[in-house]
Amino acid sequence: MICLDVICIYEDEDYAKLFPLVDLKPVFDLRCGRRTLLDKIRRLYPREKLILWVRESLADVVAEQHPDCKVNITIESPCLFLSGRAILNKMIGVKGPEALFLTNDEVIGFRLDHATGLKPGSGPFEIDLPKEQVNAKVVEYPWDLVNFTRDELKKELRGGKLEGGLSRDAKVVGRRNRLRLGKGGHVWPGVVLSTETGSILVDCNAQVRPGSFIEGPCYIGPGTIIDGAKIRPGCSFGPECRIGGEVEATVFQGYSNKHHDGFIGHSFVGEWVNLGAFTTSSDLKNAYQPVKVQVGARQVDTGLLKVGCFFGDHVKTAIGSLFNTGAVVGTFANWFEPGLSPKYIKRFSWGKDHKWQLKDALTVARQVMAQRNVKMSRAYERLLDRVYSRI
Numbered sequence: 525m526i527c528l529d530v531i532c533i534y535e536d537e538d539y540a541k542l543f544p545l546v547d548l549k550p551v552f553d554l555r556c557g558r559r560t561l562l563d564k565i566r567r568l569y570p571r572e573k574l575i576l577w578v579r580e581s582l583a584d585v586v587a588e589q590h591p592d593c594k595v596n597i598t599i600e601s602p603c604l605f606l607s608g609r610a611i612l613n614k615m616i617g618v619k620g621p622e623a624l625f626l627t628n629d630e631v632i633g634f635r636l637d638h639a640t641g642l643k644p645g646s647g648p649f650e651i652d653l654p655k656e657q658v659n660a661k662v663v664e665y666p667w668d669l670v671n672f673t674r675d676e677l678k679k680e681l682r683g684g685k686l687e688g689g690l691s692r693d694a695k696v697v698g699r700r701n702r703l704r705l706g707k708g709g710h711v712w713p714g715v716v717l718s719t720e721t722g723s724i725l726v727d728c729n730a731q732v733r734p735g736s737f738i739e740g741p742c743y744i745g746p747g748t749i750i751d752g753a754k755i756r757p758g759c760s761f762g763p764e765c766r767i768g769g770e771v772e773a774t775v776f777q778g779y780s781n782k783h784h785d786g787f788i789g790h791s792f793v794g795e796w797v798n799l800g801a802f803t804t805s806s807d808l809k810n811a812y813q814p815v816k817v818q819v820g821a822r823q824v825d826t827g828l829l830k831v832g833c834f835f836g837d838h839v840k841t842a843i844g845s846l847f848n849t850g851a852v853v854g855t856f857a858n859w860f861e862p863g864l865s866p867k868y869i870k871r872f873s874w875g876k877d878h879k880w881q882l883k884d885a886l887t888v889a890r891q892v893m894a895q896r897n898v899k900m901s902r903a904y905e906r907l908l909d910r911v912y913s914r915i
Contacts, residue, residue, distance in 0.1 A: 529618060531569055532605045533562060534577035534644070536631075539609075541665055541819055544836030544871065545777075545794055547855040547911050548904075550578040550586055552608030555762055555777050556669045557676025558725065558743040561608060562590075568615045575599060577644040581910050584903035596644040606633040611672065613659040624653040627660045665819065666792050666834045666852075667826055673775055674722075674758035677741035681723035688726060691715070702740060706730070709744075721757045751783060762795075764896045772807075774832065779896050791832030794855070796892055797839045806849040806864075807832035815850040818868040826850070836871070838889055855911060856885050871915055882912045 539551045546554070552562040559567070566574070574593045578586050587595045604618045610632040616625060617635075625633040634651055636642075663669055681704065688709030690696075696703055698719035705711065706728035714734035717724055722741030726732060730744045735752035738744075742755055747764040754770040761767060762778025769782060772789040776782075780793050784801035791805050807830050809815060815831035816823045833851045841847075842860035853859065854871035861876050874880040886908065890900050 529601065530573045530575050530599070530603055531565070531618060532575040532577055532599060532603050533565060533608050534605055535579060535608050538664065539579070542609075542663070543820070544852065544854045545666055545669075545792060545834065547871070548582075548585070548795075548837050548907060550576070550582055550608060551663070552576075553586075553589070554663070554669055555760060555775050556611065556663065557673050557760055558680040559676075561611065561663065564611060565606060568612060569618070572618060575603075580644070581907060583644075585901070585907050588901055588903055598643060600638070602635075602637050604633065604635050607631065607662070609663045611661040611663065611676070613661070616658055622653050623656045624651055625656055625658045625660075627658060627662055630662045630664075632658065632660050632662060665817070665824065665826070667790075667817065667828065667831050669775055669792055670773060670790055670832075671828070673760050674741060674773065677743055677758065677760065678722060681725050681741055681743060684725065688728075694732075698740075706746070745778060756789075773830070777837075779893075779898070789832045790830045791834065793835045794837035794839065796837055796889065797835050798841070798892070799835075800841045800843040800845060802843055803841045803845045803847070805833040805847040805851070809849050816867075817850040818852050838885070838892075840888075856880060856889075856908075858885075872912060879915065882909065885912075 533552055535550050539546055542551055553560050576586055576593050576595045583596045620635060622637055623635050634653060684704030686705045687707045688705030690705060690711045691713040693713035694711045694715040696717050702719035702723040703717060704725045708729035709726040711732045712734045715732050716737045718739045721739050724738055724740040724742045726744045728746045730748045732750045736750050738755040739757045743760045745761050745763040748761045749766050751768045753768045756772035758773035759771050761776045764779045765776050766781045766783040769785040770787045774788050774791045776793045777795045779795045780797040782799040786802045786804045788805050789807035815826050815828055817826055831850045833847045835853045836855035838856045839853050840858045845859055847865045848867050851865050851867050853869045856871060857869045857873040858880050859869060872880045893900055
C-alpha cells in the first residue's frame with residue numbers, strides 16, 4: 525500500500541493487440557521514436573513517483589528492469605492513472621478534480637481522489653467520471669509504433685552537441701546543427717549523413733562505419749554499430765544493435781542483429797533478434813492495396829500501403845529468408861524455410877512444421893545475451909517458461 529501523490533502507468537485490456545511484441549515486456553517498454561513509451565512519460569513527470577501495473581506474469585521481470593518503480597501494488601491515495609499505450613503531447617496535471625481522459629473515444633487515463641477497489645488486472649476500468657479530451661496519441665497496433673516514429677524523432681532529436689568523434693572525411697549534407705554525437709560516439713571516414721530530411725543522433729559509444737549513408741530523422745542508440753548500411757528516413761535503433769544492408773522507417777527495440785545485406789522496411793524488430801544475411805521483408809504489395817496483418821485470431825486491415833514485418837523477441841532467420849508483407853513472426857521463432865514466408869509464424873516455431881524445444885531455445889538465448897554482457901535472470905527464465913506453456 526502507498527500513500528503518496530503518484531502516477532500509475534497501467535496496461536489495459538488492449539495490450540493483446542500488440543502481440544508478439546509484448547510477450548516478454550509490458551506495452552510501455554516498447555520503443556517509439558528515440559524513447560520507450562515509459563521513458564516519454566518519465567520526461568514529462570521527472571519528479572513524480574511511478575507505480576507500474578502490469579500482467580502478473582510480467583511483474584517480477586518488470587520489477588528487475590525498473591527498480592526505481594513499485595510494481596503491482598495497491599493504491600489508496602489520490603492518483604493519476606495513465607495508459608501505457610498513450611503518448612502524451614501535453615502534460616496532464618497530477619492534481620485536480622476527478623476526470624476521465626480521452627483522445628477521441630479512446631480512454632488514455634483518469635484521475636481519482638480515491639482508488640479503492642482498483643488493482644492490477646482489474647480492467648477494463650469502467651469509471652463514471654467527467655470526460656476531458658486531451659492531446660495524445662494511442663498505440664493500438666504494432667504498426668502504430670512504426671508510423672508514429674518519424675514524428676516522435678522530429679520532437680526528440682532537436683539540436684545538440686558534437687561530443688563524439690566526427691571524421692573530417694565524413695560528409696554532412698544539410699544543416700550541421702541537426703547532427704548530434706554523444707560521448708564516445710564515432711563517425712568514420714567515408715560516411716554520408718543527410719540532415720535534409722531530419723535530425724540524426726549518434727548516441728554514446730555508437731559507431732557509424734565507412735560506406736554508410738544515413739538520412740534523418742534517425743536515432744542510433746548507445747553501443748549500436750551501423751556498418752556500411754543505407755539507412756532511410758524514420759529509423760530508430762535501440763542499444764547494442766548491429767546494422768548493415770538497407771533499412772527504412774523501422775524500429776529496432778535493441779540488442780538485435782541485421783549485420784548483412786538485405787532490406788527491412790516499415791517494420792518493428794524486437795530484442796535479441798538475429799536476421800541472417802539477405803533476410804528481406806516486403807513492405808508493399810504489388811497490387812498497391814492496403815496491407816492486412818494477423819492480430820490474434822483475425823485479420824486487421826491497416827489501411828496503409830506500406831507495412832513491413834513484426835518480429836518478436838529472440839527471433840532467428842536463416843540466410844536468404846523472405847518475409848511476406850505484414851508478416852507477424854512470433855517470439856523465439858526460428859525460420860529457415862525457402863520461399864516467401866506465411867503471414868503468421870507461431871511462437872517457438874522451428875521452421876514450418878516443428879516446435880523449438882524450450883531447453884534448446886534457452887541455451888541459445890543465454891549465449892546470445894552473453895555476447896552483449898547480459899545475463900538471463902531467473903525471473904526472465906520463468907517468464908519464458910510461461911510463454912512456452914501457452915503455445
